[in-house]
Amino acid sequence: xxxxxxxxxxxxxxxxxxxxxxxxxxxxxxxxxxxxxxxxxxxxxxxxxxxxxxxxxxxxxxxxxxxxxxxxxxxxxxxxxxxxxxxxxxxxxxxxxxxxxxxxxxxxxxxxxxxxxxxxxxxxxxxxxxxxxxxxxxxxxxxxxxxxxxxxxxxxxxxxxxxxxxxxxxxxxxxxxxxxx
Amino acid sequence: xxxxxxxxxxxxxxxxxxxxxxxxxxxxxxxxxxxxxxxxxxxxxxxxxxxxxxxxxxxxxxxxxxxxxxxxxxxxxxxxxxxxxxxxxxxxxxxxxxxxxxxxxxxxxxxxxxxxxxxxxxxxxxxxxxxxxxxxxxxxxxxxxxxxxxxxxxxxxxxxxxxxxxxxxxxxxxxxxxxxxxxxxxxxxxxxxxxx
Numbered sequence: 437x438x439x440x441x442x443x444x445x446x447x448x449x450x451x452x453x454x455x456x457x458x459x460x461x462x463x464x465x466x467x468x469x470x471x472x473x474x475x476x477x478x479x480x481x482x483x484x485x486x487x488x489x490x491x492x493x494x495x496x497x498x499x500x501x502x503x504x505x506x507x508x509x510x511x512x513x514x515x516x517x518x519x520x521x522x523x524x525x526x527x528x529x530x531x532x533x534x535x536x537x538x539x540x541x542x543x544x545x546x547x548x549x550x551x552x553x554x555x556x557x558x559x560x561x562x563x564x565x566x567x568x569x570x571x572x573x574x575x576x577x578x579x580x581x582x583x584x585x586x587x588x589x590x591x592x593x594x595x596x597x598x599x600x601x602x603x604x605x606x607x608x609x610x611x612x613x614x615x616x617x
Numbered sequence: 618x619x620x621x622x623x624x625x626x627x628x629x630x631x632x633x634x635x636x637x638x639x640x641x642x643x644x645x646x647x648x649x650x651x652x653x654x655x656x657x658x659x660x661x662x663x664x665x666x667x668x669x670x671x672x673x674x675x676x677x678x679x680x681x682x683x684x685x686x687x688x689x690x691x692x693x694x695x696x697x698x699x700x701x702x703x704x705x706x707x708x709x710x711x712x713x714x715x716x717x718x719x720x721x722x723x724x725x726x727x728x729x730x731x732x733x734x735x736x737x738x739x740x741x742x743x744x745x746x747x748x749x750x751x752x753x754x755x756x757x758x759x760x761x762x763x764x765x766x767x768x769x770x771x772x773x774x775x776x777x778x779x780x781x782x783x784x785x786x787x788x789x790x791x792x793x794x795x796x797x798x799x800x801x802x803x804x805x806x807x808x809x810x811x812x813x
Contacts, residue, residue, distance in 0.1 A: 449780050451799035453647050460643055468639065469632035482636060486643045493648060495724070495781055495795040552630040571627055603618050606626055610618040 442501040449493055460489055463507060466573050467514050473568050474518040476557065484521070488513040504582065511575070512583045515565055522561070548609055555605040563598035570595050648798035671698045703759075711741035711758035714778065714800055718743070721781070721796030728791055735794060744812070747790050752812045755785065760808040775809035783807055 439447075441459060448456035464485055471481035488510055491497055499509045556564060565584060569575045570591075577595075581588045618626075715737065725732040727747055736744040742754045760772035776785025776792075778801050783794040785807050 446780075449799055450802055451648065452802075453644065456647055457640075457644060460640065464635065464639065468635040472632050478633065478636060482639045482642070485635070485639060486646065489643055490646055493798070495797060546629070548626070549629040549631065552627055556627075556630070571624070572632075599620075599623060602627070603623055606623070607618060609626055610622060 441506040445492055445499075445501075445506070456489070456493070459492075459506075463510055464489070466507075467510055470511065470568055470573055471514050471518055473556070473572065474515070474565065475521055476553075480518070480521055484514055484517040487517055505579075508579050508582050511569065511573075511579075515583055519561070551606065551609060552602075555602050558605065559598050559601060563594045563601070566591055566594045567598040567602075668698055668702070671701055707758050708741060711756060714757050714805075715741050715743060717800045718783075718794075718796055721798045721800060723794050723796050726793045726795065729793075732792075745787075745792055745794075745809075747787055747792065750788060750790060750811075753787050753792075753809050754812055755783070755807055755809045757805050757807055759806065760810070771810040772808045773810070774806050776807045777804050778807055779804040785809055787811075 439455065439458075441462070444455040444459045448459060467488065468481055468485050471484040472478065475481055475484070491513060492499060492510075499506065504512075556567065559567065562584075566580055569580045569583065570577070575583070577588050577591050580586075580591045584591065586594075718735070719737065723735050725735055725745060727745075732748065733746040736746075738744050738754060740756075741758055742756045745753050745755060747753060755775070756772075757778055761770055762772055762774075763769055775787060776783065780801070781796045781799050783792075783800075785792055787809055
């Protein structure tokens with residue numbers, strides 16, 4: 437049987453690399469997807485995920501396995517790092533916003549996927565993160581509430597608003613519309 | 618558009634696979650504990666050779682044949698050997714721990730409050746300033762609490778080193794030294810003495 441994440445983390449903090457890599461292998465994929473969807477940048481997503489895992493090894497790391505599951509903690513850490521970067525980007529010289537039009541991203545999707553990405557990027561930040569966690573990462577409302585530090589009812593209403601907005605924005609791509617074109 | 622149609626539409630937006638550099642970069646940035654210089658079989662071989670040599674020399678010095686295997690003698694020599702090995706290795710381990718701490722940005726907390734930086738003394742000792750109490754020397758080498766004539770040396774076992782932290786109690790003060798990487802693989806005791 438595999439070791440529990442807390443045991444892997446304890447061994448990692450003692451300088452053992454193998455348990456740390458195992459922890460990374462077990463958790464990095466959804467975290468990378470979430471970071472990429474939030475920031476729209478491969479480089480930022482890569483950086484954020486690395487930072488979050490290395491943060492687990494630091495003395496000041498606030499992770500407490502008795503209170504939070506490691507997956508929830510890591511999603512929270514990715515969210516905080518991504519939001520920090522987005523704020524910096526907003527205040528920075530480029531003020532470029534989320535760019536889902538990088539060459540590698542463009543190559544990965546067609547027009548419809550591009551429209552979905554842009555529609556999600558256009559959502560208010562508070563709705564976007566909830567939608568990404570609920571729809572793409574299939575997290576429960578309770579988990580999302582813990583990650584975003586909100587009440588479950590607030591998560592639910594943000595998710596409903598996000599989906600309502602997307603329904604409107606993406607109406608042109610609805611199956612009926614496609615058939616009439 | 619109903620929920621299922623919206624879900625289907627959202628699913629067309631797929632995230633790319635993470636680049637290979639994500640895992641490699643993370644491994645490169647992992648703060649490794651000091652690598653051991655010998656592989657395990659070599660280390661065992663060295664330890665056995667050293668033990669045999671020490672036993673032979675010890676028996677030779679007290680005029681006994683190395684092949685005299687009476688139980689009392691053997692136990693006596695094994696005990697001498699263990700002490701000798703400990704006296705040989707422990708100071709080196711204590712020094713390597715201090716070196717590891719020096720490279721790990723140690724932060725001293727006294728009762729949870731950030732304290733003065735750690736100072737490094739001679740012979741693998743480190744000095745901790747405890748506000749309102751004085752300066753204490755600490756060491757990870759086992760120090761005797763009494764001299765041969767029964768007088769106390771001042772050294773007491775005060776706490777432990779584990780992972781990336783050293784924790785001990787000095788009087789009523791709780792001291793925690795936190796490093797940014799692991800400094801020991803196995804927990805060890807810490808000895809402390811109040812400096813005059």
